[in-house]
Amino acid sequence: MNTVHMTIKEIREFIKSASAHNPILEELKKDERIGVQKLLKQIEREQMKREKEREEFALLTQYEREIHQQGFTHIAGIDEVGRGPLAGPVVAAAVILPHDFYLAGLNDSKKITEAKREDFYEYIIEHAISVGVGMVHADEIDSINIYQATKKAMSEAVVSLPVQPEYLLIDAMKIQSPFPSQSIIKGDSKSISIAAASIIAKVTRDRLMKEYATTYPGYAFEKNAGYGTKDHLGGLEKLGVTPIHRKSFAPVKELL
DSSP states (O other): OOGGGOOHHHHHHHHHHSOTTOHHHHHHTTOOOHHHHHHHHHHHHHHHHHHHHHHHHHHHTHHHHHHHHTTOOOEEEEEEEOSSOSBSOEEEEEEEOOTTOOOTTOOOGGGSOHHHHHHHHHHHHHHOSEEEEEEEOHHHHHHHOHHHHHHHHHHHHHHTOSSOOSEEEEESOOOOOSSOEEEETTGGGTOHHHHHHHHHHHHHHHHHHHHHHHHSTTSOHHHHTTOOOHHHHHHHHHHOOOTTBOTTSTTTGGGO
16 A cells, blocks of 8 residues: 555544554654644554553453452442432442443543543443442431441342342442442442442432422532532522431531
8 A cells, every 4th residue: 555645534544444553554654744643643642542541441340350250250339429418319329240341431430521421321221231229318318327328228229230249349338238248448449340330320310310400499409419519508598498308417407
């Protein structure tokens, strides 16, 4: 192939399908056209980015690989969201991923943009072996306290898995379960299964809080997800406490 007579557009299309070791790429490095050299540098940056993503992803699968080597197949990652808000439920998710699962950039749901979380949510739902969700609402949180409510939501997420797990990886908590388990501090940034569960839990809860925003307007639930922002506190002062508020949480209980 004579690359001298190729346009920048043709070279770009060629590079898309060429392997990293294609000898034509070496020939292109000798091409003195500025546009070609810019394109090659862009491609090199993209390749380095993808390689870094794969390395980071490999680190996230370390726990899963070690457990697989012990003979376990279905490993469920478990995480929760919503312990701190003044309103809405605490939501937990359990996710079992296939051995060959790959999703570049998957990490703690709090570090990912809302748009990307939505995309990741759909991808995980489509490709996971099994997904379960548990939810404990405000009235029960007030009854049993947020710590026990979180454990209950996690247990419900495990029970709701359509495919039974063999091993549990849990973010920073311990729950009663018939399955062997491991608690990992900051697990959503160390385990791919927990990271996936954090995405499912976060998106599930955020969507629910947006629905609550239409039922209970004036608290900006669609923006704050029930956390105690200025808009939310202003709504509490003006409109009072709703059925989804946690009445045992300050400053809600001071308004009763």
